[in-house]
Amino acid sequence: MKSTLDRSVTVLGTGSYLPARCITNGVLARLVRNYDEASGDFGTWVDRVTHIHERRYIAEGETAAHMGAAAARHALEMAGVKATDLDLIVHASFTPSACVPGDHVLLADMIGAKATPSYTLTAACAGSIYGIAQAFGLLSCGAMRRILVIGSETISPTLDYGDPLTAILFGDGAGAVVLGRTEGGGDGGMLPPYLGFDFNAENITMDNANLPFTSTPVDPGGGGREPTVQRTYLRMTSGPSVLRNAVHAMADSVKRVLGYGGGAPDATDGEMQEIRARLRVVPHQANGRIVDGLSKKLGTAARQVTKTVYKVGNISAASNLIALDYAMRHGNYEADREPETERILAIREVRDPIRKGDLVVLPSIGAGYLYGAVGFVHAG
Numbered sequence: 001m002k003s004t005l006d007r008s009v010t011v012l013g014t015g016s017y018l019p020a021r022c023i024t025n026g027v028l029a030r031l032v033r034n035y036d037e038a039s040g041d042f043g044t045w046v047d048r049v050t051h052i053h054e055r056r057y058i059a060e061g062e063t064a065a066h067m068g069a070a071a072a073r074h075a076l077e078m079a080g081v082k083a084t085d086l087d088l089i090v091h092a093s094f095t096p097s098a099c100v101p102g103d104h105v106l107l108a109d110m111i112g113a114k115a116t117p118s119y120t121l122t123a124a125c126a127g128s129i130y131g132i133a134q135a136f137g138l139l140s141c142g143a144m145r146r147i148l149v150i151g152s153e154t155i156s157p158t159l160d161y162g163d164p165l166t167a168i169l170f171g172d173g174a175g176a177v178v179l180g181r182t183e184g185g186g187d188g189g190m191l192p193p194y195l196g197f198d199f200n201a202e203n204i205t206m207d208n209a210n211l212p213f214t215s216t217p218v219d220p221g222g223g224g225r226e227p228t229v230q231r232t233y234l235r236m237t238s239g240p241s242v243l244r245n246a247v248h249a250m251a252d253s254v255k256r257v258l259g260y261g262g263g264a265p266d267a268t269d270g271e272m273q274e275i276r277a278r279l280r281v282v283p284h285q286a287n288g289r290i291v292d293g294l295s296k297k298l299g300t301a302a303r304q305v306t307k308t309v310y311k312v313g314n315i316s317a318a319s320n321l322i323a324l325d326y327a328m329r330h331g332n333y334e335a336d337r338e339p340e341t342e343r344i345l346a347i348r349e350v351r352d353p354i355r356k357g358d359l360v361v362l363p364s365i366g367a368g369y370l371y372g373a374v375g376f377v378h379a380g
Helices: 025-029 042-050 064-079 103-110 124-140 239-257 270-278 288-298 316-329
Strands: 009-017 021-024 054-057 088-092 118-121 146-153 173-181 189-197 204-207 233-236 279-281 331-337 344-351 359-366 370-377
Touching (some): 009 124, 021 025, 025 042, 064 103, 064 146, 064 173, 064 316, 088 124, 103 118, 124 173, 124 189, 124 359, 124 370, 146 316, 239 288, 239 370, 270 279, 279 288, 316 359
Parallel strands (some): 088 118
Antiparallel strands (some): 009 173, 009 189, 146 173, 189 370, 331 344, 359 370
8 A cells, every 4th residue: 555544543433324214216206207117117227227225315304413413423422532522523515404503503512512613514425525534634733633524415305306317316314423633543544535626517416506405305105296396406417427437536536545646446466456355445325336336446346345325325425424334333235136127126234344454445426526535444
């Protein structure tokens, strides 16, 4: 590994929160309009093109702040850190329920961090990676000792159910990580982050994104009622190009955070082969095909790449942190598929949590494109 590990910065704890309301593909079929029935059964089509079998939606009154606070409490408990000991809270979200004073202030108050500076960072799906990168700099230089990074999204109220290609992808939830400075060094450590940017105005957009978001979800029960008309819609164009760009950018980001240049994650030198053997990749869960494409591009075994998208879908800035928490506490998921149609028959937990000494890399890419990766060695 060509990057230098900073032993003074480490991951202390992770946490996550998912709303109780589970939206299966069968439920979603009653909400989505304009689906081309020539593509076959709706649920089977969603399984095949996204690998998303279900996702979670917020309940009425539930906000990004509520979910972020719940995820934060789990992360603080694992870390053994009190909320009052935090030096900073970074809240990554592009679906806030309030701009002023902001969800970052509300969730800080909810967890009892009443005097802790906090702010919201908006970088779409790359938000938590950008937040961790900022935290690394503040911890590495010794300016702070304990930082909480949260990704929390309420995307369901922004969905246009007349656009099936976008509506099938997203869910709601929150993830959190506590990062800390260890003066004497330790068994863990973090790698310097890698961040990148490649602007294209037609990638992923949100119409009227300057407007507040309603937290009232659509009725998943169907019953003939039309979904609530929202003022703000998330839109994605050029689906195939988004997939290709996501795979390339995340694979390149993994290699760069490890200290390799831009040539490619498929290097065959001995050192890269050794790194591949012990690597645990926790990518943004944009789409199951993207996660599989990333694994292939990196040359890693599927078991080494965390894939929670089956159960939660794409939760933007919360995605990496929810997946990381699952990988730390449980392991991974595998799916049984019908060979001909690729319909998902069952989803199984693979009990293989991240262990002491594992090299963990979190790559992501968000609308813009903003992309990058952070990495750490787990201290156990």
